[in-house]
Amino acid sequence: MNEYEVIVIGAGTAGLGISALLARRGYRVALIEKEPRVGGRASTFTYRGYCVDVGLHALASCSSSGIEALLKDVGAEMDLVPIRPSLMHFDLNTRRYHRATSQEALGEDVYKAFKELVQVVTNMPQEQIDSLHDISSTQWLMGRIGRRELLGFFKKITGFAGQPLDAISAGAFLETLKDAFMSEVTISYPSKGGIKGFSEALAHSFIKRGGTLITELCCQRVKIDNNTVRGISGKKIHPGLAADVEIEAPIVVCTNPVYQLPSLVDSSFINAQTLSKIKSITQDRYWYTGIIAGVEASLFQPFGENQFFQFAVDRLGEDRHLLVTVPSYADPALAPPGRHLVFADDHGPIPLGDDAEACNRLDWVMDMTEEALPGFRNHIDWIMRVRYNDILFTPRTGATGPQYRIGSSVIGVRGLYLAGDACYLSGSGIGSAIKSAWECLREIERDNLLNKSQAGDRK
């Protein structure tokens, strides 16, 4: 008998999610991660006494996107701080804050159109949303609500990392909106430890239920024989050591980036349809730019009561905007006493590798931040100029939705499954990763390759 029934590759949100769900159902799972720590893109590092997330991170629509259900199902213990109000705009012309969805911010007509949209989307059945992945969000919004002003508004406030709505599938857009409108809280943040608080809560639950977490192990190959999964081979990597390792199991779930699949699995095993789906999901990769800084808390004194976790900075008539996030308002322990942690991000994509444009944008971010927070440059303890990649693959028209999703059935290999945000693309990255974990669980249980009596095998 194999020691493990399932090997999960990658301990990011999706890998932790599917591992915890399977362990809770009595599967013997090995979760392998090439880095020394869990969390993948949703992780946190320490720097000069601060706890810094990999990028601005918040959990969107917890109660409707499957995040809360997952935490409950696997018994993960964590407190979330509800961020209220969640969507603020700071207008540079008037130097006033508005709730992004208020009549004051939108104007009477657009506000009415927004209210109509909330009504329409909230009542939309999932099957209807699922049928709208072949048209763009612009097409749908203009056809159904007919207000161009809403396009600019959504570019600023939704996920999709600032991508124009022309490129975004209406289905992905509507699913994200519905989750947001239906959730009790629009965004939340872990009360302790930064975004890694979320990843670590899932990891603890997994280990508590007997799961095995193996870090610093890079999977190099999924072993397949007779179109059937046999296990994986990889390298245990540690300073001064590189050891070849093999682990056997009849089921492997890949949650590492999907574009790596052809290097893990002999391409002859992957059918053409799957390869073309992977290509359409991952064809565009971008950089995003931003700064992270540790600042003196006195920088915010002039703002008095107006202390927000996150706000977009706008200037009337300008297309670009800045997103400022101060996670130490949710958890003061992320920064030393008398200090704040500040993220200021340009919400627009840059072609991967365009150094000159990245430098321009970073200068723009510095200037805009100084304008929004006068004295910023004089209150900095330290600053990082950051380029992010793979925030979220673009949920483009014709690449999302059930008919385009990469599920186990199209792989053509018995026992091989995929999960990860790219496998369930919508507007929220963590939400997509968690939805992919739930979908992967359904497929594993449906195929039931291990002949488990599903109720009886549950712990």
Ligand SMILES: Cc1cc2nc3c(=O)[nH]c(=O)nc-3n(C[C@H](O)[C@H](O)[C@H](O)COP(=O)(O)OP(=O)(O)OC[C@H]3O[C@@H](n4cnc5c(N)ncnc54)[C@H](O)[C@@H]3O)c2cc1C
């Ligand atoms: C800067 C930034 C800001 C973001 N902000 C938000 C936000 O506010 N809200 C939100 O919902 N989403 C946000 N996202 C997106 C979100 O972080 C991701 O969608 C989500 O974390 C993806 O999880 P995943 O498990 O699919 O992938 P990953 O987190 O990428 O996990 C994949 C894991 O596989 C491991 N791995 C790769 N190759 C191998 C191998 N060969 N062997 C073993 N392990 C391997 C990696 O090390 C990694 O741990 C942000 C992303 C970034 C980068």
